[in-house]
Amino acid sequence: MIIQRLTELIDAREESLSNFEAALTESNSIAAGIEEKARAEAEKTLATARAAVCSQQEQIGVIEREIVSLENEYILYNRLTGNDPVAVTINSGVTPADAPGPGQTAAITGTGPDEAGKSLYTIKLVSFLNARHFVSFGQKAGPVHAHSWQIQIEIKVPSLNPELVxxxxxxxxxxxxxxxYExxxxxxxxxxxxxxxxxxxxxxxxxxxxxxxxAGGGFGLGKLTVWETPTRGIEVTSRYIKFDEMDEKEFKEADSTDPEREIAATEEEPAHVAIEENSGWQTEAASGQIPKSQNTGSVARRKYRPVYYLAGICIIALVAFGAYYNILFSPADRHYPWGVDTWGHLYKAEFLYQEVLKGNYYPQFTEYWYNGGQPFRYWAPLPYYLLAALRAATGxxxxxxxxxxxICALIGGLFWLLFAGKMGLWQSVMAGVIWVVWIDNVRVAFSEGNLPRVLxxxxxxxxxxxxxxVLENKKGRTGILALVGLIHLIVLCHAMIAAIYCLCLMMFSLFLGVFRGCRMRDCLxxxxxxxxxxxxAAWWLLPSLKGGITGLDAEAMKNAIQFIPSQISLDPTYRFSNRETFYWGTSLLLSLFVTFITWRGKPSWARSLALCGVILMxxxxxxxxxxxxxxxxxxxxxxxxxxxxxxxAMVASCLTFDSPEMRLRLIKFALPVRVLTFGLFLVLLVDCLFSVPLLINxxxxxxxxxxxxxxxxxASGWRVATIDLSMLGSTPSFLFSESAGREQVFGWAWQGAxxxxxxxxxxxxxxxxxxPFxxxxxxxxxxxxxxxxxxxVRDPRAFSNAARQAGYRQRAVFTGISLWHGYDRPYLVAKKNICLVVGKYAGNIALQFPGVEMGVSPYIEDYSPETLAEYPMVIYSGAQWRSKAKAExxxxxxxxSGGRVYIELAGMPLNVLAKQPEFLGVYGxxxxxxGRLKISGRMGNIQLQSFSSSISTWKSYVPMGLDDVEMEFKYYGNSAPVYGYKKVGASKVWFLGGSIPYHALLTGDLAAVGLLGDILGLKPDYNVSGIIQLLSYRTTASGYVMTGHADKNTEVIVPVAFMDGIKVFVDGKPWDVQNFENLxxxxxxxxxxxxxxxxxxxPVYYWGAAMSVGSLGFVLVMVMVIHLYRRKTNEAAG
Incomplete structure (x- = not known):
């Protein structure tokens, strides 16, 4: 029985073991399946992650950063068993009690006895460092990413001086x-x-x-903690000796002088630097490429040996000498300029030279142009002094x-060598060569002849x-003072160009801020x-802004602004048919194309310039x-x-590339960059060289x-007027004043007159x-x-008749030019008060009826009743007012008082609500x-011509609310007044409509001119009212002295410009002077x-001088504050 029982137990045990083994086998099979499935899922996930990494650099950057951080933490953790000074603090999601909170705070702890005998208490400070970095991992650089590190510092206060906090x-x-590092x-x-x-x-x-x-302040540093995230930080409690042992030179840029590398200015990757400790921990230097989408800084270049700079200077000088050889060694009979403005500028330089010889070092007056003027009020003086100095040297x-x-071309090219630290030396040499012969620079110098702009x-x-x-906080005080001085010089070269440069620089700085090349406060x-x-520069600039071009009608100037179609300005062949045309340079399009396809290989300042260039083009x-x-x-x-x-901007941006570690893969190496850079240089240079022989002669x-x-x-005479619509250029302005010694009605640069x-x-x-006008x-x-x-002269007969009526006779005829003479001596003109025209359209009336006088102000209130009483008739055409009630x-x-008044509502201020002009109860x-306007009324029926074939419809105003209409036309079946009156009290005020004055001016329609003349009672002819020839006449350094005789008291026009600050003395006594059409x-x-x-x-001169002194004082104070702040900071740092 026992044996049988044991046998059964053994069989049961074996069956149990068999079942267990079967279950184990099944479990292993299931586990293997699960493992295989997990592995497949993992591989699939890994493949997906790799694909995402390729398409999304930001994601892989985060992953690599986490990997690097965890590995470093693991290494540090293993090193904690030694005497390493670094302890890694990792918080499990809850900020420790002593971790820094937001904001900058300070706390004092440890007020008990000083157990160590070294410090009584500890000060805790918290600060933040906002910066970007990338970390290398396995010979590969991760992406640039931003951090806001929180830095907690515990400072030991010595017990010997406990009250010092x-x-x-x-x-x-x-x-x-x-x-x-911020x-x-x-x-x-x-x-x-x-x-x-x-x-x-x-x-x-x-x-x-x-x-x-x-230590310089007597304090000790107990502990420093750098928090990378709210849950992870690095704590340091003692000094790291290895950093102290490193040679200081290893913390500076290598000063390599290998000429094979200078073409790209850092073509090879920096060598790896390892820091080893006893534990064998190594840190490799960054050697990968920063994705350019993250590049925000201006990459520093190496220093170059003087011999390379000397080579660059020689190259630029040789190119300049070769390009300008024709004008430097031109024959004596062919060394004259052909530019539009050149002769005018040279005359001012010659005038300045002669005045300096007389001891007048800053002449404020010249009688030779524009009936007297200030030669250096509109055109800034600096270029003329340089020209005068060269005149003294050359004769x-x-x-x-x-x-x-x-000289200007040469120094402009040489200044590009200062870009070597940004572009690389040889790129800056290339840019300097291009600048010497750049198409538009040469066109401005030789075709326009704008010598101030050349400087x-x-x-x-x-x-x-x-x-x-200055934006990058380099050069400090020197940079600020240099920039202020340079802007001052540019203003004294050409005020408009100075304003343009300042606007462009500010636009550039804004783009640079967007690309994180500087901070917004740097822009400010x-x-x-x-x-x-x-x-x-207000001592000169402020007076120059009053009058001149700033006094011209803004709308008229806008209509005259020139814009060049791209099919002309970008056509490389058009210059051969018209060398004076503006041409951008097709090569610039190629440079822009290259700039944008290598966009991520450009530093932020080059990108900013490229955008500026595109917008300005x-x-x-x-x-x-x-x-x-x-x-x-x-x-x-x-x-x-x-x-x-x-x-x-476009030349600099296309020739500039980042250092190799900052570039894309395709342009990482030296050879592609060299080929691309040199290719761009050749294209730009060849484009310029086609224009050089056309222009530089x-x-x-x-x-x-x-x-x-x-x-x-x-011959006898006084002033010369050149009637040529400026077709003869500025040559007459030089010859008739400098060679003939005559004053001129014109001159050159009329905008400043x-x-x-x-x-x-x-x-x-x-x-x-x-x-006649x-x-x-x-x-x-x-x-x-x-x-x-x-x-x-389109109608020689009419021209001759009008000339004879004004007292001029033809004296000589040359090839396409005739000389007419009027009077033998300087004179005054007796004035007749026939009619005063007030308003911005006064010229339209005066052109057709030259006997009228144009008011100098368009505002009705500027003419007192006493002034108006001198005229039997006043016409208001486009008149303005400051107070309508006062004007009415x-x-x-x-x-x-008996004066006859005519009002044309066109051009008058509009009623705010009705959006119509309205005056004295009459509205337009x-x-x-x-088509053709048919007018009928008491003067008969008149049909006017159409404006022109190009103007099919024109807008006009007709006066409504008149008491009586004398002339009208039909407008959609309704009567539209052209001429009628409004009773104001017991007097009549006449109104004109239908733009008849402008229609007559534009078309020359005899019917319109006759109708207007009949209405106004004016004639289109001009007869000299009276000439009073002067008995004596001479000029002084500040004006004129003349003697004249009048048979009776006479209102006379003195043909001298009504300049600001002008004063008249008659027989030594101050005399009242009025403005007659700027005379x-x-x-x-x-x-x-x-x-x-x-x-x-x-007074504007004194205001300008005060502003200059105040501005200079502000700059000096700002520089001093910066200096003191930095010195205090350095002293605090020990």
Whole structure:
């Protein structure tokens, strides 16, 4: 039984074991299946992760960062058994009691006895470091990513001085250590350009630095904790000796001088630097590439040996010498410029040179141009002083001008060498070569002949690099002072160009801030410095802003702004048919293409420049005209003048690449970058070289103009007026004043003249064939001789008749040019008060009826009843007012006194609610007129011509609310008044409608002119009212002295410009002077009198000087504050 029982038990046991083995086998099978499935899932997940890593660099960056951090923590954990100074603090989701909270705080702990005998208590400070870095892992660089590290510091206060708790001093010391790394890529800043900027290394390095800084103040550093996240930090409690043992040179950029590497300025990857400890822990330096989408800094380049700079200087100088050889060594009879403005600028330089020889070092007056003016008020003086100095050295103003162009081109190219630290030396040499012969630079110098702008162009590379250094907080006080000084110089070269440069620099700084190349506060500092630089030049700038181009009608200037279609400005062949045309350079399109396809291989400043260049190019196209002209100051800042900065921006950006570790894979190595850079250089250079022979040359002087100058020099006369619509260029402005010694009605650069409005209307009269007005203007301006280019006179017979009525006779005829002479001596013009025209359209009336006088102000209130009483008739055409009630009262009083009043509502201010012009109860109803206007009324039936074939419809106003209508036309079956009156009290005030004055002016329709003449009672002819020839006449350094005789008391027009600060003395007594169409008007008593006219400084000069002194003081204070702050910071740091 027992044996049987045992047998059963054994069988049961075996069966149980068999079942167990079967279950185990099944379990293993299931486990294997699960494992296989898990492995497949894992591989699938890994493949998906790898695909995501390839497409999303940010995600892989996070993963790699976590891997690196965990491995480093594991290594550190294993090293805790030794005497390692590093302790890893890992918090399980809850911030420890002593962990830093948000914000910067300070706490004092440990107020009990000093057990160690070294410190009484501990100060805790918390600060933050916002920066970016990347970490290498397995020879591969991770992506750049941002951190906001929280740094907690425990500072031991010595027991010997327990009352000393200098929180500010301690905090400034900490700030001094950390601010170097704020908002940077740590891998680019020593020592993290040689060691990995892991949180561990940062904690170790910052402990050493802070301990040194605090020791200078008598404090000890107890503990430093760097929190990478709220739950993970690195704590350091003692100094890391290995960092102290490292040679200081290892924390600086290598100063390699291998010429094979300089073409790309760091073509090879930096060497690996390892830091070993007893435990064998190693940290490799970053050697991978930073994805350019994350690159925010300006990469520092190596220093170059002087011999390479000397080689660059020689290359640029040789190119400049070769390009400008033709003008440097031109024959004596062919060394004259052909540019539009060149002769005018050379005349001012020659005038300055002669005045300096007389001891007048800053002449404020010249009688030779524009009836007297200030030669350096509109055009800034600095270029003329440089030209005068060259004139003194060469003895010939034309040789001086050619040498000036060469010098400006050369120094402009050499200034590009300052970009070597940003671009690389050889790239900067290439850019300098391009700048010497750049197409638009050469066109401006030789075709436009804008010599002041040439000097401003030469200074642009220097201005930009200094501005960039200021934004990057380099050069400190020196950079700020240099930038202020350079902006001051640019203003004194060309005010408009200075404004354009400042706008472009601010746009660049904003883009640089967007690309994180600088901080917004750096942009603000840059704006302040630019503004201060402009303000320091207020001694000259402020007076120049009053009058001149700023006084011209903004709308008229906007209509005259030039925009060049892309099919012209980007056509490389168009320049061969018209060498003076503006040409961007097709090569720039290629450079932009290369810039954008290598976008991620560009530093932030190069990207910012590229965007600036594109925007500045676009605004020169007609497509963007409507957008541009609505911008503030668009009438002063002409779009084509932005081309200089745009070209500089695009050339610099296309030739600049990041250092190799910052580039994309395709351009990581030296050879592709060299080939691409040199290829771009060749394309740009070849494009320029096609324009060099077209533009860089001189010519012989005009024989006809020389003969005319000799003719008028030998004849009697006073002033010369050149009637040529500027087709003869600025040559007459030089020859007739410098060679013939004659004063001129014109001159050059009319925008800066007080009589600029007179000049514009005179030319309009010539173009529209209103010859009586042309000669009326010439007589009033004192022109005794007229030089007429025959082909600008479209009706020679009418021109001759009008000339004879004004007292001019033809004296000589040259090739296409005729000489007309009027009077033999200087004179005054007796004035007749026939009619006064007030308003912005006064010129439209005066052109057709030259006997009227144009009011100098468009505002009704500016004319007192006493002034109006001198005229039997007043016409208001486009008049303005500041107070409508006051204006209506003045007009009503004048009408009540017997004066005849005509009002044209067009151009008057609109009623705010009705959006219509309204005056004296009469409002203008807007109508759109088409075809030929048929007018009927008491003067008969008149049919006017159409405006023109190009103007099918024009907008007009008809006066409504009249008491009586004398002329009208039908408008959609209704009567539309053209002429009628409104009773104001017992007087009639007449109103005009239908834009009849403008229609008559534009079309020259005899019916319209006759109708207007009949209504106004005016004639289209001009007869000289009376000429009083002067008995004596001479000029002084500040004005004129003349003697004249009048048979009776006479209102006379003195043909001298009504300049600000001008004063008149008659027989030594101060005399009242009025403004007659920008000329002087005085009441000359009967008898013989000496008239003295002198120019004095106005208050605006003193305001300008005060602003310059104040701005300079502000700059010096700012520099001093920065200096003191940095010195205090350094002292606090020990």
């Amino acid at each position: 200098a929180f500010t001093s301690i905090f400034n010391s900490v700030k001094q250590v950390l601010q170097t 908002n940077t890529v740590l891998n680019q800043i020593p020592p993290f350009n040689k060691i990995q900027p892991t949180t561990e290394n940062m904690a170790l390095y910052f402990f050493n630095r802070l301990e040194d800084v605090l 010939d103003i034309f040789v001086a001008g050619n040498l000036y162009l060469f 401003a162009t030469a200074l642009l590379p220097l201005v930009f690099i200094v501005f960039l250094n 500092r840059g704006l302040i410095i630019l503004t201060a630089g402009v303000a320091t 676009l605004i020169t196209f007609p497509l963007f005209r409507l957008l541009y002209i609505i911008m503030p100051l668009s009438h002063l800042l002409w779009p084509l003048r932005f081309s200089t900065f745009a070209a500089m 001189t010519r012989a002087s005009s024989l006809d103009l020389l003969q005319i100058a000799e003719r008028i020099k030998s 007080v009589t600029s409005g007179n000049i514009m209307l005179l030319n309009t009269g010539l173009e529209q064939q209103y010859y 042309l000669f009326r203007s010439c007589v009033n301006l004192g022109a005794t001789d007229l030089i007429v280019k025959d082909d600008v 009262k003045i007009v009503a009083e004048y009408a009540a 109803e807007a109508v759109n007129l088409e 002087l008007q005085i009441n000359l008593p009967a008898g013989t009198h000496e008239i003295t006219i002198s120019l004095y400084k106005t």
